Structures are given as structure tokens and as C-alpha cells.
Amino acid sequence: MAETPLVRAAGLGKSFRGRRSTTQAIADIGFEQAPGEFLGVVGPSGCGKTTLLRCLAGLERPDTGTVEFDGRPVTGIPDAVSVVFQDYHRSLFPWLTAGENVRFPIRDRGRAAGREQAREALDRVGLAGFADHHPFQLSGGMQQRVAIARAIVSRPRFLLMDEPFASVDAQTRAVLEQLTVTITAELGLTVLLITHDIDEAILMADRVLVLSARPSRVLREVPIDLDRPRDEVETRALPLFQDYRREIHRVIANPGTAD
Amino acid sequence: MKRLLGLLVAALLLLVWEVAGRTGDTGLFPPVSDAIAELASIDPWTDVLPSAGRALAGFAIGVTLGALLGVTIGWLRGLEPWVRPALEFLRAVPPPAVLPVAVLALGATSGMRITVIAAAAMWPVLIAGVDATRAVEPGYLDVARISHARPVSVILPAVLPALIAGARIALGIALIMMVISEMTAATSGLGYLILQAQRTYAIAQMYAGIIVLGLLGWLVTAVFSLVERHVLSWYEDQKGIAGG
Ligand SMILES: Nc1ncnc2c1ncn2[C@@H]1O[C@H](COP(=O)(O)OP(=O)(O)O)[C@@H](O)[C@H]1O
Ligand SMILES: [Mg+2]
Numbered sequence: 001m002a003e004t005p006l007v008r009a010a011g012l013g014k015s016f017r018g019r020r021s022t023t024q025a026i027a028d029i030g031f032e033q034a035p036g037e038f039l040g041v042v043g044p045s046g047c048g049k050t051t052l053l054r055c056l057a058g059l060e061r062p063d064t065g066t067v068e069f070d071g072r073p074v075t076g077i078p079d080a081v082s083v084v085f086q087d088y089h090r091s092l093f094p095w096l097t098a099g100e101n102v103r104f105p106i107r108d109r110g111r112a113a114g115r116e117q118a119r120e121a122l123d124r125v126g127l128a129g130f131a132d133h134h135p136f137q138l139s140g141g142m143q144q145r146v147a148i149a150r151a152i153v154s155r156p157r158f159l160l161m162d163e164p165f166a167s168v169d170a171q172t173r174a175v176l177e178q179l180t181v182t183i184t185a186e187l188g189l190t191v192l193l194i195t196h197d198i199d200e201a202i203l204m205a206d207r208v209l210v211l212s213a214r215p216s217r218v219l220r221e222v223p224i225d226l227d228r229p230r231d232e233v234e235t236r237a238l239p240l241f242q243d244y245r246r247e248i249h250r251v252i253a254n255p256g257t258a259d
Numbered sequence: 260m261k262r263l264l265g266l267l268v269a270a271l272l273l274l275v276w277e278v279a280g281r282t283g284d285t286g287l288f289p290p291v292s293d294a295i296a297e298l299a300s301i302d303p304w305t306d307v308l309p310s311a312g313r314a315l316a317g318f319a320i321g322v323t324l325g326a327l328l329g330v331t332i333g334w335l336r337g338l339e340p341w342v343r344p345a346l347e348f349l350r351a352v353p354p355p356a357v358l359p360v361a362v363l364a365l366g367a368t369s370g371m372r373i374t375v376i377a378a379a380a381m382w383p384v385l386i387a388g389v390d391a392t393r394a395v396e397p398g399y400l401d402v403a404r405i406s407h408a409r410p411v412s413v414i415l416p417a418v419l420p421a422l423i424a425g426a427r428i429a430l431g432i433a434l435i436m437m438v439i440s441e442m443t444a445a446t447s448g449l450g451y452l453i454l455q456a457q458r459t460y461a462i463a464q465m466y467a468g469i470i471v472l473g474l475l476g477w478l479v480t481a482v483f484s485l486v487e488r489h490v491l492s493w494y495e496d497q498k499g500i501a502g503g
Contacts, residue, residue, distance in 0.1 A: 087398060091401070095419075104406055136496070
């Protein structure tokens with residue numbers, strides 16, 4: 001990679017000490033991500049994907065290894081990082097309207113400017129006119145759109161997404177995948193998308209990081225050379241897509257044979 | 260229609276009271292019309308207002324203290340093992356039992372009565388605050404952190420419904436403690452008035468005092484509900500949707 005990476009993780013390890021036992025969530029994860037790159041991270045459920053994301057975002061301190069963002073080690077939570085959390089039920093504030101939720105990260109900017117930016121972000125995710133609705137008045141897909149709007153409103157440089165579409169139906173999911181790719185490309189965002197859905201990773205990402213079961217390490221990095229814009233139906237039908245899918249499945253099924 | 264039926268039942272009960280009072284000859288149970296006539300003998304400025312003022316002051320202080328302590332104890336998880344047993348014990352003490360202690364320590368003053376009311380009204384809010392704060396969705400706290408916001412900016416709205424539910428219980432307790440505190444070492448107030456009327460066989464006035472107490476309780480509860488509906492409109496709407 002010629003460009004200097006925006007994100008660099010090296011030798012990340014993290015364990016959780018319980019009363020009786022210690023769970024090693026991630027063993028050794030390292031990777032680099034170029035500015036503007038869309039990185040997919042796949043791995044079996046419980047392998048430590050969320051833990052990895054939390055370390056990258058500065059929400060959790062790794063036991064070993066380092067995370068660098070824009071050339072500086074991450075110790076706290078960097079300003080230019082934002083997160084779409086796994087479960088929108090648990091991350092949107094029910095006491096705020098959609099507009100107020102979106103405005104939350106930029107609440108210190110002026111009222112008028114904040115409102116304008118929140119409106120613009122809601123526009124982008126296709127929720128113009130829903131600013132005054134409360135989250136519980138919106139469908140699951142719409143709530144996840146609000147969460148995405150909130151994550152982009154502060155104009156971050158690095159967007160972390162934790163299985164953002166895991167709890168919406170298949171139709172909505174395809175629409176939201178497209179929407180996310182479009183918006184993040186328009187904004188020139190560097191995106192790290194965590195998912196347990198291999199197809200989703202191939203459809204959206206420039207490169208896929210395949211993690212092993214717990215304690216996780218990187219089994220393989222798979223660059224995805226599929227033309228954009230990619231299509232839910234057409235792209236999936238391509239032989240190359242099938243090859244990627246087969247490769248990733250094999251790596252996960254037989255981690256020992258990964259070369 | 261339902262409201263009409265309710266009023267009808269209330270009217271019927273009053274009628275029964277009236278008839279029972281007129282037919283009885285013990286003199287201990289006057290007809291309701293006598294009790295209502297005696298309302299005129301109760302001075303709102305000297306009998307009702309000081310009582311209500313003390314109840315509200317005690318309620319406000321108790322709720323504020325309970326909310327502050329509850330959220331703090333709930334938030335500092337490390338603190339909980341240290342304070343939990345003491346809290347459980349103090350909470351289990353029936354509030355009227357501390358009244359003699361308060362009279363000794365603070366004298367028969369308004370401040371003593373407000374203190375007793377506050378000390379009793381604090382508990383339901385404090386306990387609700389501890390539990391609700393511990394149960395705050397960790398996801399909310401993550402969003403606060405990632406947005407560089409102080410945790411309290413999401414904790415307070417998240418626990419507000421629980422605090423208000425606690426405050427509703429505290430309101431009832433405050434009124435009870437108001438009456439009880441005025442029945443000990445007092446020279447004024449509604450509780451004093453009722454006790455005094457009973458001692459002087461001014462039975463109709465005693466009932467008038469009880470009627471005023473009922474009206475006062477009804478009034479503050481109604482005001483509380485109004486405020487609650489205003490502050491928690493999102494919460495009521497959400498419950499309405501979740502409930503079907
Ligand atoms: N805060 C925590 N305390 C204790 N164990 C945890 C904690 N967070 C995650 N774990 C454990 O670490 C492992 C990885 O969790 P997670 O990162 O959530 O996996 P994934 O997101 O891939 O499903 C799991 O076994 C989980 O139980
Ligand atoms: Mg996870």
C-alpha cells in the first residue's frame with residue numbers, strides 16, 4: 001500500500017477477567033487500513049469482533065498491542081471516530097426525537113447550525129421529514145437509518161459499524177447496505193464494517209479480514225476486486241463473487257489449512 | 260359515562276353518610292352536612308397552608324436528596340457493597356419511629372417537621388434511583404462516551420421515569436408524615452387541628468379536617484400527574500405503543 005494508513009492495529013490482545021475464569025476474546029490482531037478504504041471484518045459469533053471494534057474506537061483498552069489513528073496512538077476516544085452500534089434499540093435515546101438523537105454528537109455546535117446539519121444527515125439516510133418522530137415510532141430499518149445519520153453528522157473520518165444490519169429483515173438489509181456504501185463513498189469515509197454475514201462483507205468491502213474463532217487472530221485478508229456499483233443480485237451471480245465466498249468459507253471452516 | 264358512574268357512587272356514599280349521621284344518636288358520627296358546615300371554621304391561611312407548605316418543602320428536599328444519593332450510589336458501583344446494608348436497615352425503619360428522636364434533636368419546630376417528612380420521602384426515590392442507574396442501558400453510556408458527552412447527560416433522562424415513579428410514592432409518604440408530625444408536640448397544622456378537635460369533642464370539625472386532608476391529597480396528586488405527563492410524554496407514548 002503506497003498511502004500511509006489511517007488506521008493501524010498491531011498485536012492487539014484482550015482478555016476479560018471474570019470471577020472464576022478469564023475469557024481471552026482476541027489473541028493477536030493486526031492490520032492496516034488506508035484512508036477511504038472500506039474494510040469488512042468477518043468472523044464467527046463470539047469471536048471478539050465487538051471487542052476489536054471497542055479497542056479501535058478507544059472504548060476499551062487492549063491488554064497488548066497498539067492502535068494508531070492518523071499516526072497517533074489511540075489512548076482515549078479520537079474526535080474523528082464514530083460508531084454505529086450493534087443494537088439500535090440500545091443506542092438510540094428514546095427520550096429524544098430522531099432529529100435530537102442525530103444532533104446529540106454535535107450538541108455543542110450552535111443550535112441553528114446543529115439543526116441544519118442534523119436535517120442534512122437525516123436527508124442523506126432518506127428520513128427527511130421524520131426529525132420529530134421518536135425512535136419507537138419508527139420501524140427497525142428507519143431506526144438504524146437514524147443511527148447511521150447520528151454517526152455521520154459530526155463528519156468523522158473513521159466510521160466503525162458493528163453488525164449494523166443484523167436485526168432487520170432481508171429486504172431492508174439490502175437497501176441499507178446500498179445506502180451505507182453510497183453515503184460513505186460520497187463523504188469519503190474510511191469504514192470498518194463488522195459482520196458475521198460473509199456475503200454482506202464481500203458486497204460492501206474493498207477488503208475482507210477473516211477472523212478465527214475465539215481467541216481470534218486474523219486468518220486471512222481477502223482483497224475484493226469487484227466493480228462498483230455492486231448489485232445485490234447481479235454481483236452475487238458473478239463467478240468471482242462465488243470464488244470469494246468459497247474462499248472465506250473454507251478459511252473459516254478449516255483455519256488450520258490457511259496458508 | 261364511566262366518570263358519571265364514579266360520581267354517582269361518590270354521591271351515594273355521601274348520602275349514606277348523611278343518613279347514617281342523622282339516624283345515629285351517639286354524637287360520634289355527625290352527618291356530612293355538619294362536617295361540611297364546619298369547613299368554614301378551618302382557616303386556610305393558618306391551618307392548611309403551613310401544613311401544605313411543610314409537606315411540599317419536605318417532599319422537595321427528600322426527592323432531591325433521594326435522587327442525588329440514589330443516582331450517585333447506583334453509578335459508583337464500588338460504593339454499593341459499603342452502603343447497601345446500612346441503606347437496607349435505614350429504609351426498613353418505619354419513618355414515624357424517628358419522630359421522637361427528631362423532636363429531641365431539633366425541638367418542636369417547623370424545621371423538625373420538614374426534616375422528618377424529607378427523611379421519609381427520600382427513600383422510595385433513593386432506592387428507585389440506585390436500581391435504575393445500575394440498569395441504565397450500557398449502549399447509552401457508550402454513545403455518550405463516543406460523543407464526548409458526560410455520562411450524567413444520558414443517565415438522568417434514562418432514570419427519570421423511575422425517579423418520578425419513586426416521587427409519586429414519596430408524595431403519599433410526605434402527606435402521611437405531615438399529619439403524623441403535626442400530631443406530636445404541635446400547636447398548629449391540619450394534624451394538630453384534627454387531634455385537637457377530637458380531644459375537645461368537636462367531632463364535626465374533626466371530620467372537616469379529614470375532608471380537607473383528602474382534598475389536599477387529591478389536589479397534589481392531580482398536580483403531580485400533570486407534571487408527570489408533561490415531563491414523561493415520550494415515556495407514556497412509548498409504553499402506549501409497546502402495550503399495543
Ligand atoms: N465486558 C465483557 N466482560 C466479559 N466478557 C466479555 C465482555 N465483552 C465480551 N466478552 C466475551 O468476549 C468474547 C467475545 O465477545 P464479542 O467481542 O462480543 O464477540 P462478537 O462480537 O464477535 O460476537 C465472548 O466470549 C464474550 O462473552
Ligand atoms: Mg458482537
